[in-house]
Amino acid sequence: MNRLDNVIVLDERYDSSNAEQMEKELFAYLTPEDKEITLDASALQYISSAGLRVLMKLKKSGVDITMTEVSRDVYDVLDMTGFAKLMQIERALRTISVEGAEEIGHGFSSTVYRIDRDTLVKVYNKRIPLWKIRREGENAKKAFFFGIQTMISYDIVKVGGWYGAVFELVDSEVLSRFLNNHPEQFEEYCTKYIKLLKDSHATEVDDTFIDVKPLWHSWIDMLAPYLREGEAEVMHKLVSAVPDRNTFIHSDIHVNNIVTRDGELVLIDMADIGRGHPIFDIGPICFHYLFLEQADPNLADNLIVLNHNNRLRLWERIENEYLYDPDPVRHDALVKIYKCIGAMRCGLIAAKHAQMEPEQKEMFVSTMRRFVFDQADEVLQLMAKYL
Numbered sequence: 001m002n003r004l005d006n007v008i009v010l011d012e013r014y015d016s017s018n019a020e021q022m023e024k025e026l027f028a029y030l031t032p033e034d035k036e037i038t039l040d041a042s043a044l045q046y047i048s049s050a051g052l053r054v055l056m057k058l059k060k061s062g063v064d065i066t067m068t069e070v071s072r073d074v075y076d077v078l079d080m081t082g083f084a085k086l087m088q089i090e091r092a093l094r095t096i097s098v099e100g101a102e103e104i105g106h107g108f109s110s111t112v113y114r115i116d117r118d119t120l121v122k123v124y125n126k127r128i129p130l131w132k133i134r135r136e137g138e139n140a141k142k143a144f145f146f147g148i149q150t151m152i153s154y155d156i157v158k159v160g161g162w163y164g165a166v167f168e169l170v171d172s173e174v175l176s177r178f179l180n181n182h183p184e185q186f187e188e189y190c191t192k193y194i195k196l197l198k199d200s201h202a203t204e205v206d207d208t209f210i211d212v213k214p215l216w217h218s219w220i221d222m223l224a225p226y227l228r229e230g231e232a233e234v235m236h237k238l239v240s241a242v243p244d245r246n247t248f249i250h251s252d253i254h255v256n257n258i259v260t261r262d263g264e265l266v267l268i269d270m271a272d273i274g275r276g277h278p279i280f281d282i283g284p285i286c287f288h289y290l291f292l293e294q295a296d297p298n299l300a301d302n303l304i305v306l307n308h309n310n311r312l313r314l315w316e317r318i319e320n321e322y323l324y325d326p327d328p329v330r331h332d333a334l335v336k337i338y339k340c341i342g343a344m345r346c347g348l349i350a351a352k353h354a355q356m357e358p359e360q361k362e363m364f365v366s367t368m369r370r371f372v373f374d375q376a377d378e379v380l381q382l383m384a385k386y387l
Contacts, residue, residue, distance in 0.1 A: 003029040009040040014051030023054045027061075034063055042069035042092065052081060059086055066090065095158045096166075098123060105174035105256050107269070107303065108353045117171065120259075121157065122268070123164040127355045130156070132271060133163050139270040146205050148248060149196070150267040151259070167268075169261055176255040176305040179314075186310065189260075190317045196258070196265045197322055201278040203248040212249050212274040213239060222351035226365045234376045235344060241383045242341075245277045253281050254288040255306050255314070279341050279387070282322065286342025287349070289315040295346060295367040333382045340379045343371035 001022070002009050008029050014022050030037065037058075047055075059065055065087040070078065075091055078084045098121065101113040110124045124133055137153045144150055153165040175193070179186055220235045227235075250257070251272035258265050289311040293300035297308075304311060323338060325331040347368030350361035 001025045001029075006034075006036075007038045007040050009042075010044045012043050013046045014044070014054070015046065015048040016050040019048075019050035019054055022051060023057065026054065026058055030061075030063065036064035036066070039065060039067045040069055041067050041071070041074060044074055045071065047074060047077060049081075052077075052083060055083065055087075064088075069093075093156055093158045093163075096121065096164070098159055098164075104177065105305065107252075107256055108349075108355075109271075110269070112174065112268075115166075118168055120167045120169055120172065121159065121164045122153075122167070123159045123162050125355060126162055128163065130163055133165060136269070136271040137165065139273045142205075142208060143248065143267075143270060143273055146203055146248065148200060148203060148267060149264065150270060169259060169266070172259040172261050172266070174256055174305070175258040175260060175265065178260050179255065179310055180305065180307055186313070189265075190314060192265050193255070193258070193314070194317060194321050196267075197253065197278075197281070197318075200250065200253070200267075201247050201281065204246045205248045205275050206246070207275075209248070210274040211244075212251060212272075212276040212280045213242065213244070215272070215274065216280065216348065219348040219351040223347060223365065226347075226350060226361055228369075231369070231373060234373055235347075237380060238341065238344060238372075238376060238383075241380055241387070242277045242279055243387055246275050247278055249274050249276045249278070249280050251280065252284055254285055254304065256304060277387070279338060282318065282338050283341030284345045285318065286315065286339055287345040289318075290339070291343050291346040291367060291371065294370075295364050330386055333386045336375070337379055337382050337387065340372060340375060343368050347372070 001011050008026065011018075011022075055065070067078075067087060068090040069092045070089055071092050075084070075089060078089055083089075096115070098113045098115070101115055101121075103111060104114050104120070105112040108125075109128055110122050112120055112122045115121055133156060137156070140150050140152045144152060151167045151169060153167055155166040157164045157166055173181075175189065179189060182189075216239045217236060220232055220239070224232055250267060250270070251274065252269055253267065257269040258267060260266075288300075288304055292304065293308065293311070300311070301308065306314070319335055323331065323334045325334060347365045350356055350364045356364075
């Protein structure tokens with residue numbers, strides 16, 4: 001047994017022969033400041049009633065216990081004896097390999113592979129913690145309850161030293177690749193995409209979904225080291241001017257976060273879903289289809305996968321159909337507003353993804369600076385009149 005930070009690593013076996021030693025070591029590792037402790041059970045293969053009594057004594061001392069990497073056999077013992085209700089138990093994750101698997105999509109934080117005809121695995125960047133991956137799964141379930149077309153992960157796995165979420169989706173394809181590979185169906189699936197956006201933004205959700213506006217304000221604060229004097233204040237004003245809504249917001253509803261299934265479109269990547277004004281979805285779309293390549297054309301081609309001409313065609317469809325208004329003055333105003341928020345998201349991507357190198361963050365902020373601040377006062381007036 002040993003302790004690393006707030007984690008105590010358990011040995012392979014605890015029974016009557018070493019339960020007394022187990023108790024001495026456990027309590028020797030605890031400090032008066034410890035209100036909660038994690039027990040790493042990755043090596044634990046067996047625990048008897050004598051070992052369980054030590055865990056009960058630890059629990060009665062007032063320490064909240066989380067036991068991680070629990071094997072199936074050990075979990076069965078904990079569950080049968082009621083200990084699974086007394087402490088948080090996290091089962092050991094099974095390990096899979098993506099060696100030789102087809103990559104079907106990727107983004108800043110994850111890559112999606114096809115394991116077989118029926119199965120996809122989304123492998124997350126090492127910087128993405130397990131709690132956030134689990135939250136994404138819970139978010140997908142909440143969205144599904146409100147009628148949003150989404151995939152729900154049925155398992156979390158380890159892929160080397162990374163975490164992954166497993167989905168069952170027969171004969172699916174990421175929309176970006178589908179549009180590139182099936183030019184004859186481009187217009188048809190653009191229409192389905194616009195409908196998906198409209199249907200999502202016609203869905204009212206409750207306050208179990210986070211308000212995304214404070215999230216944007218927090219990204220602005222995180223970006224402060226890269227901003228010039230007064231720029232953060234302008235960005236806060238733009239976000240604050242957006243009306244409050246209870247509309248479902250995906251937060252990243254571009255073509256790499258949508259898959260095709262039997263002719264339907266299904267959302268993935270539900271990590272940042274919430275509620276708010278649709279501009280918090282359409283602005284990021286504008287960033288991915290227009291402003292990302294202003295910052296780095298090669299990154300736009302590699303990250304979005306959808307080729308340059310198709311990105312522009314798709315944004316034109318959004319401008320002309322999603323943002324359509326019979327009054328041409330109002331229509332032009334809405335396009336200007338949404339593009340401004342899209343350019344601002346170009347800068348905020350540097351705050352949203354901590355793994356970026358400082359030079360890359362500077363690049364995104366510089367691109368934002370070219371398109372936001374000179375027109376910010378005009379856009380604020382337009383938002384007050386037309387949003």
